Amino acid sequence: MRKLIVLVVILILLLAFVSGGKNFVPDLIQEAPGIPEKVKILTEESVVTSAVKNVGPSVVTVSEQGQTQTTTPFDFGPFSFEVPQEEQTEPQNIGSGFIVDQSGLIVTNKHVVSDPNSKYQIITNNDKKYDIKQLYRDPSNDIAIIKIDPEQNPGQSLKSVTLGDSSKLQVGQFVIAIGTALGEFKNTVTTGVISGLGRGITAGSQFQGFVEKLDNVIQTDAAINPGNSGGPLLNSSGQVIGINTAVAAVGQNIGFALPISVVKDSLKNFNETGQFDRAYLGVSYRIINRDMAVMNELPEGAYVSLVVTGSAADKAGIKRGDIITKINGDKISAQNEISTVISKTKVGQTITVTLWREGKTSDIKVTLESASTG
Numbered sequence: 001m002r003k004l005i006v007l008v009v010i011l012i013l014l015l016a017f018v019s020g021g022k023n024f025v026p027d028l029i030q031e032a033p034g035i036p037e038k039v040k041i042l043t044e045e046s047v048v049t050s051a052v053k054n055v056g057p058s059v060v061t062v063s064e065q066g067q068t069q070t071t072t073p074f075d076f077g078p079f080s081f082e083v084p085q086e087e088q089t090e091p092q093n094i095g096s097g098f099i100v101d102q103s104g105l106i107v108t109n110k111h112v113v114s115d116p117n118s119k120y121q122i123i124t125n126n127d128k129k130y131d132i133k134q135l136y137r138d139p140s141n142d143i144a145i146i147k148i149d150p151e152q153n154p155g156q157s158l159k160s161v162t163l164g165d166s167s168k169l170q171v172g173q174f175v176i177a178i179g180t181a182l183g184e185f186k187n188t189v190t191t192g193v194i195s196g197l198g199r200g201i202t203a204g205s206q207f208q209g210f211v212e213k214l215d216n217v218i219q220t221d222a223a224i225n226p227g228n229s230g231g232p233l234l235n236s237s238g239q240v241i242g243i244n245t246a247v248a249a250v251g252q253n254i255g256f257a258l259p260i261s262v263v264k265d266s267l268k269n270f271n272e273t274g275q276f277d278r279a280y281l282g283v284s285y286r287i288i289n290r291d292m293a294v295m296n297e298l299p300e301g302a303y304v305s306l307v308v309t310g311s312a313a314d315k316a317g318i319k320r321g322d323i324i325t326k327i328n329g330d331k332i333s334a335q336n337e338i339s340t341v342i343s344k345t346k347v348g349q350t351i352t353v354t355l356w357r358e359g360k361t362s363d364i365k366v367t368l369e370s371a372s373t374g
Contacts, residue, residue, distance in 0.1 A: 048191060051176050051238035055098075056187050058161045059231055061123040061180040062095040062112050062146075093186075096179035096231030097122070097146065098240065100267065102158045104130075106146040107263055108230030109245055110137045113144050122146065125187050128153045136270065138278070142245055142258060143266050161232060164239030166259035169194055169218065177222040177244055177255070179231025192222030199256060217256045218242045224255030233257040279345045279368040282311020283318060287334045299356045301325035301332045316366040318355065325361070326354035342368070 095112030099105070106122060113120050113135060122130040134147040150158050173194045181188035196219035220233065224244045233242035242257030269278060284306035293300045301323045307314050318324075324332055327341045328351050345351060347370045352363050 047174070047236045048176055048189065051234050051236070052178065052187075052189050054238045055161055055178060055232060055234060055240070057125055057159045058099045059125060059178045059187055060097045060099065060106060061093050061186055062097055062108055062230060063121045063123055063129075064092055064094045064113075064115070065119045065121065093123070093180050093183040093227065095183075095227060095229045096244070098230075098232045099158050099160045100163070100263075102150070102160050104133075104148040104150050104158065105267075106148065107243065107267075108144050108146060109243060110142045110144045112230045113137070113146070120146075122148050123186075124156075124158075126156075128156050138266055141262055141266065141278075143243070143263060145266070145270055161240045162238065163260050163264060164235055164237070164241040166218070166241045166261045169197060169235075169241060169259075171195070171197060174236050175220055175222055175241070176234040176236075176238075177220070177224055177228060177231065177257075178234070179224075179228035179244055181223075181225040181227050183227040185227075188225075188228070190223040192220050195219045195221050195254070217245065217258055220255050220257060222255060224257075228255075278370065279342055279347050279349065280312065280370060281338065281342050281366065281368065282308040282313040283324075283338065284308075285324070285338055287332075287337060288323060289334055299323055299325050299361075301356065302338050312366050312369045316353070316364050318353065318364065318366070319357070321357070323356040324353055325356055326352075328352050329354075 095108060097106045097108035097112070100107050114137070120132050120135070122132065124130070130148040130150075130152050132146055133149055136145045136147075138144065150156070171194050175192055175194055177190045177192075178187060180186045197216075199217045199219045218233065218241075222233070224246075228244045229246070231244045232240040233244055235241050241260050243260070243263060244255065244257050246256045266278075283302075283304050285302035285304050288296075288298055288300055288303050290300055292298070304313075304318060304320055304322045304324065307318055307320055324338060326332060327338065330336065330341055332338060332341070345368055347368060350365055350367045353366050354361065354363050
């Protein structure tokens with residue numbers, strides 16, 4: 001009898017192996033005589049369908065209704081003139097997001113909701129619409145937190161996602177992306193692997209306030225299209241391990257996601273203070289490595305390409321064209337960028353910035369301010 005049981009189990013495993021996994025019946029359950037428990041064989045297909053079933057209801061679409069200015073002609077005797085008028089444009093789906101709390105907290109990318117003159121709306125996967133009560137943007141990370149009122153649609157409950165651990169990710173790990181692709185196709189699902197970790201990118205436009213480079217982002221070959229921004233990147237357990245943020249315009253199968261650890265920190269600050277209480281310098285920069293420094297007879301460091309008006313850097317006198325070589329004596333390099341150093345500081349802390357300007361090196365005291373914006 002024992003030999004028969006072993007033989008049946010071996011046959012089940014051989015069937016799974018021969019089928020190659022993907023084409024094998026998902027979630028296959030077999031019972032062998034005399035064995036009370038069930039043998040469950042997981043395949044890639046069943047992992048994806050299970051994750052989408054659990055997380056799909058938590059993924060939302062961000063819609064925008066902007067304003068355009070038109071002119072209306074008026075004739076007055078021999079004279080004619082045009083009067084400008086504001087008109088509401090048709091709502092457009094521009095991005096994605098996901099529910100992190102049933103009270104109505106939603107996470108998306110800052111660049112998705114960056115226009116202060118636009119009116120945004122949330123659409124759930126069952127086409128229920130919610131007006132945005134409050135919107136909080138984090139300029140030092142491409143993150144925004146949206147607050148909606150669940151009672152706007154009585155009888156409809158919001159389902160939140162489960163946040164995973166992005167500190168344990170590995171290159172080659174299987175991932176799933178969900179979002180409103182091209183602003184039209186809701187809950188589009190793509191799969192792939194983690195292609196790289198610890199990448200550095202600049203997402204969005206520096207003229208919209210994205211002045212701090214995004215470090216330590218996740219690179220993936222899971223298809224991320226316009227409209228996917230702000231949607232979740234999942235592991236095989238259906239846990240959110242990143243926010244889909246950007247796609248390389250000149251590359252193929254190259255997308256990027258913010259690690260969920262960054263979101264957890266932002267949510268913690270938000271829940272404790274009601275804002276993004278994070279230190280903010282206010283510069284956009286490009287790293288000058290050793291080879292570039294030698295070739296151009298410049299010091300190594302961070303070349304300041306933009307200073308945000310009214311920021312801590314602007315108030316301290318840092319200017320475009322300066323090269324920041326040290327912060328608090330800590331050398332700035334490709335391995336130790338400004339954003340990395342600033343992330344270890346606190347709001348209100350005074351730091352010493354060593355910079356090179358027109359052939360001279362000097363130290364400037366800078367009192368860091370909060371990154372929060374309304």
